[in-house]
Amino acid sequence: MSMMQNKELVRSYIEELFNQGNFSAVDKYLSPSFIDHNPFTKELPMGPKGQAEFSRLMREAFADFHVDIQDIIAEGDKVANRITASGRHKGEFLGIAPTQKEVSWQVMAFLRVENGKIVERWATQDLMGLLKELGVAPEKMVPAGVR
Secondary structure: OOHHHHHHHHHHHHHHHHHOOOHHHHHHHEEEEEEEEOHHHOOOOOOHHHHHHHHHHHHHHEEEEEEEEEEEEEEOOEEEEEEEEEEEEOOOEOOEOOOOOEEEEEEEEEEEEEOOEEEEEEEEEOHHHHHHHHOOOOOOOOOOOOO
């Protein structure tokens, strides 16, 4: 596939799975051997089923869960994206009871495409920013040794 096709594959995957909540779409976009190197998903099964479960959990925790792609760049078999995720915190998230707050946070990810399917994903989230928006982060963050 071309780099443009890889970008479109990732765009469509995000739209269908995360924005529309079409959990069965994972088989369309992800290789059966898909690996997600995301700390949020380490307790979930690997493969498409784990990714469908991740999307379901996010949509349960955040009403109107939506992902906006800010940037998407492809080179070779890799696609990088910077996204903003958002929603209203209506369900438990990381053990945090619903706050009903409207929140948004940044996510950056690299995805590797092989034979028209996504085979790997590496992602990092602005978890501290999200926890601050939910009102559960420490008021003041001071690195160790700094006073």
